[in-house]
Amino acid sequence: VRYIVGIDIGGTNLVVGTVAEDGSELVGEVSEPTHSEEGADAVMGRIGRLVKSSIAGARGKEIAGVGIGSPGPLDTARGVVLFTPNLGWTNFPLRDRVSKMTGLPAELDNDANCAIYGEWWRGAARGARAVVGLTIGTGIGGGIVLDGKIYHGVSDVAGEIGHTTIDPTGRRCKCGNYGCLEAYASGPAIAARAAEGIESGVETSLGKYVGGDLGKLTAQVVYQAAHDGDLYAREVVNDTAKLLGAGVANIINIFNPDVVVICGGVTLAGALLFDPLRREVHRRAFKDAVKACRIVPGELPGTAGVFGAAAAFIHKHRGGSA
Ligand SMILES: [Zn+2]
Numbered sequence: 001v002r003y004i005v006g007i008d009i010g011g012t013n014l015v016v017g018t019v020a021e022d023g024s025e026l027v028g029e030v031s032e033p034t035h036s037e038e039g040a041d042a043v044m045g046r047i048g049r050l051v052k053s054s055i056a057g058a059r060g061k062e063i064a065g066v067g068i069g070s071p072g073p074l075d076t077a078r079g080v081v082l083f084t085p086n087l088g089w090t091n092f093p094l095r096d097r098v099s100k101m102t103g104l105p106a107e108l109d110n111d112a113n114c115a116i117y118g119e120w121w122r123g124a125a126r127g128a129r130a131v132v133g134l135t136i137g138t139g140i141g142g143g144i145v146l147d148g149k150i151y152h153g154v155s156d157v158a159g160e161i162g163h164t165t166i167d168p169t170g171r172r173c174k175c176g177n178y179g180c181l182e183a184y185a186s187g188p189a190i191a192a193r194a195a196e197g198i199e200s201g202v203e204t205s206l207g208k209y210v211g212g213d214l215g216k217l218t219a220q221v222v223y224q225a226a227h228d229g230d231l232y233a234r235e236v237v238n239d240t241a242k243l244l245g246a247g248v249a250n251i252i253n254i255f256n257p258d259v260v261v262i263c264g265g266v267t268l269a270g271a272l273l274f275d276p277l278r279r280e281v282h283r284r285a286f287k288d289a290v291k292a293c294r295i296v297p298g299e300l301p302g303t304a305g306v307f308g309a310a311a312a313f314i315h316k317h318r319g320g321s322a
Contacts, residue, residue: 002064003027004313005051007098008111008305009070010034011086011138014043016050017303018058019310023122026303028057036087043087048101066098066106067313069114069305076156079108085174086138109312111305112141113150113159115298118308119261120145123299130257133298134161134247136264139174140182144255150312162186166246181247185240187265190219194236204232223269234272241273245280252285252293263298 001020008015017029030050036043055063071084079095081087099106109117116125116133125131131145140162144151151158162182163175170179171189183189195214198206206225210216225233248260266273274297282290298304 001061003058003061004064004310005054005066005102005104006114006306006308006310006313007047007051007066007068008114008309009043009047009068009087010111010305011036011071014047014050015302015306016047016054017306017310018054018061018063019307020061021064021314023307023311026306027059027061028054029303029306030054030057034087040087040089040092044097044101047098051098051102063104065104065313065317066102067114067309067311068094068098068106068108069111069309069312070094070108072110072156074108074110074156076107076109076152079106081108105313105317107313107316109150109309110141110143110156110159111135113143113152114308114312115141115263115304116143116159116261116308117145117150117311118300118304118306119263119298120148120308121311122307123261123304124296125259125261128257128259130255131259131261132159132161132251132255132257133261133263134244135298136185136244136262136266137187140186149315161247161251164247164250166243166250181243184243185247185266187219190222190236190240190266191217193239194222194233197232197236202232205230206233219265220268223272226269226272237269237272238276240266240269241276242280244273245277246284248277248295249281249284252281252289256289257293260293260295261298262295263301263304267297267301 015031017026073082081089081092095108112135119125135141142159142161144159163180165179167179171183173180173183209221226237
């Protein structure tokens, strides 16, 4: 069995691992903070060292190539990152830089596409025919996997589910549009909605979790307070579930998928989020589509992107199982 190095480039962390072509194992998993503020060359140097140490961890296995998952927008055919606000890269030939640095063939795909592809290959959506997924963190990424292939659309934009409109006159989004799902249900958006309620005087223990400093409020704190029984925190989680439910109902009516997989920090909210989310989807989407679809949390936290980047390489080079 040959092995493929998977690189998951995040705004905060770089994760690299070496994956067996048949998906049976991930070895040499290493990670470091991205420190994108040090510039592209510094980040590339860090990636190079991580790849080396991951391959060393794979102990003499034959390495067939490198798959890279990066924030976009991208031109996957040319292997170029067109622009990424998080990393500050513009028209950056990431695929060829990695290939030159490692001496291995490389392929590039969107980070969220890779995470959902990883969940399809080895995680919660294994074996599914039509998978749509969300990765909820600092933003909301999305990916679509149809019949074992990432669906890219005609210009690599498909899957931007975080930027679908759920309220035409709603909150301003970082993308410039108003009322995007991401402006309500990303981690920072959940924290911001919670902070607004506290500022308007609702009764809640949330302030105590952050020593009265609302700037320190995060979605994780909201989930913790909700689990501890704070009624306002539960209301915020419940509202989040309904907003996500509207987004997922749209997905289900468009794609009629067998699995919708939800990845990222939001899964820590557990049943407090998933139960009302499923109820909302049930209310909104077509019954036959809802019946055919499982809505599940991701099973590969931290490594879905690495598995998926490797799978994207295998798919582009054929001959593999992904
Ligand atoms: Zn947006």
